[in-house]
Amino acid sequence: MNEHEIVVRQLSPRGHGGLSVLELRGDVAAALAHITRVGASDARELQLVRLIAEGEELDEALLWRRSSNHAELHVHGSPAVVRRVTRALGSGSGPLLRSVRARAEWMLARAASDLGARILLDQFEGALARAISSWVSLPARDVVREIDVLLARSAALRPAIEPAVVVLAGPVNAGKSTLFNALVGRERVVVSPHPGTTRDVVVERVHLGGWPLDFVDTAGERAESELGAIERRGLDLGRAWRRSADLVLWLSPDRAPVPPPASAGRCVELRTKCDPSRVDPQAQPPRISTRGDAAAATRAVTRLVAAELGFPPDGWRPGEPLALDVVTRRELERARKELARGARSAAERRLCALLPEASR
Ligand SMILES: Nc1nc2c(ncn2[C@@H]2O[C@H](COP(=O)(O)OP(=O)(O)O)[C@@H](O)[C@H]2O)c(=O)[nH]1
Ligand SMILES: [Mg+2]
Known part of the structure; x- marks a missing residue:
């Protein structure tokens, strides 16, 4: 595990119950920033926090930061809440791995079809990273258009990964x-x-x-x-x-x-x-x-x-950039909004963070 990953594990038994306990190991502050408004803190005591994802309230939870790279979230014990929270943390499509390459590799091991595996391998080998790098020289409105096309294609091809x-x-x-x-x-x-x-x-x-x-x-x-x-x-x-x-x-x-x-x-x-x-x-x-x-x-x-x-009749074209996991899609949507309101450098920083460290 590198320093930017987060691994989420459910400690409590699966199924319905009063509480479900999720253990977060890794870059806890980065993971929490995705689902709460609590800032970085050294507080070791229990904190009552509200979990939020994509503008929607998910749950109220107890947060116990055990160390800078180890925390527990005690959420209400419904499998649906646990699924939403882990997905918001990036775990629906793997642990919160920062680079597209790392996420593609994580998902590859779980590919639901040959087609899904080929698509993921392609992203692992840099299809999306290459596209993001090439956007640097484009005017902002063209990058917005590229992101729109990419997100639409990704949605159409997503069933190859998630049946x-x-x-x-x-x-x-x-x-x-x-x-x-x-x-x-x-x-x-x-x-x-x-x-x-x-x-x-x-x-x-x-x-x-x-x-x-x-x-x-x-x-x-x-x-x-x-x-x-x-x-x-x-x-x-x-x-x-x-x-x-x-x-x-x-x-x-x-x-x-x-x-x-x-x-x-x-x-x-x-x-x-x-x-x-x-x-x-x-x-x-x-x-x-x-x-x-x-x-x-x-x-x-x-x-x-x-x-x-809506399976694309032309299927998948090797080398085409795709955003296949929730974290990458969310980051692209945020970058698109930033570009649309003229915040190009913020968008570039966000896009750059998706690239493997070696190519930043
Ligand atoms: N003639 C005819 N009978 C069929 C056909 N498909 C199913 N059956 C018969 O219809 C009956 C009910 O089928 P079944 O698949 O169990 O229906 P279900 O209740 O909708 O699941 C069975 O006796 C099948 O053999 C078909 O295409 N033609
Ligand atoms: Mg039947």
């Missing part, structure tokens, strides 16, 4: 589990003509067209009066997954289509169980027959998901 979550939902017996198995490429879940066969939520990572995706099979919708207690629980769980999904594929049989409810989240429709003559992957909504032609159904889903999630 999108795609939920299969719809009425019972629509063929959700059959399609799920086809996507996964093996008989992962039980398929049967009995409505209500799927009760639990099942998640599997699948690679479609090189993109990693977390597909989620869920219990089907049916009349409340037909639901048993366990199926009811499964349905609620599936609905919760829908709300947080990047995309919901709403499947319903072509012979008796059921429109998605307004609460279905970000949703696109697929018509299933089509007779061979009615199969039309290009139709709106696409009509598939997973049992008839699983490969064609998978291709239709691949096309639909890629279009809906």
Whole structure:
């Protein structure tokens, strides 16, 4: 670990509880500056602090600075708070490593796909650092434009690093589990003509067209009066997954289509169980027959998901600069604001801090 890194470790057990204890080791002052307004201090006593990230209050916490490179944060014990705090500290995409190169290397070890690994390796080898260095000679407004393009491309390519979550939902017996198995490429879940066969939520990572995706099979919708207690629980769980999904594929049989409810989240429709003559992957909504032609159904889903999630059709171009972690994106956004208000030297200092020390 070099002097500019911060490593965050959760000391308390994972899950819900009264408090969660996070240990920070490394450049504690720099890490705290990202999420609190407390200044550098030698105070060793406990301090009540408010945690803030991207202008939003996250939590109230107790801060215990044990030394200049060791502190503890006692936050409220919800996994969601812990995730937000660790992400704000830079840990969602690795410890708070200062240089783009160091962060790319950290993320590389956790790449979710070959494509993600290639992109990260490229950044590790200096794609973004080269671009930042080349901006020095440009007028400020051109740098602003470069940053805008870079952030937009980074957002589009981000799912190669952080898989999108795609939920299969719809009425019972629509063929959700059959399609799920086809996507996964093996008989992962039980398929049967009995409505209500799927009760639990099942998640599997699948690679479609090189993109990693977390597909989620869920219990089907049916009349409340037909639901048993366990199926009811499964349905609620599936609905919760829908709300947080990047995309919901709403499947319903072509012979008796059921429109998605307004609460279905970000949703696109697929018509299933089509007779061979009615199969039309290009139709709106696409009509598939997973049992008839699983490969064609998978291709239709691949096309639909890629279009809906905005995967760039031209893919990734080796050597293009990208900002793939929250810290780099945030620093670029801040530099962009500084440039826009004429604070060029502040922006340059900020951008320079992203470069590996040797090239500053
Ligand atoms: N004819 C036809 N039947 C299908 C198709 N896909 C699934 N099924 C059948 O429909 C029934 C329900 O499928 P399943 O995948 O369990 O539906 P789910 O309840 O939505 O998960 C099973 O008997 C499947 O074999 C299809 O494309 N064509
Ligand atoms: Mg099912």
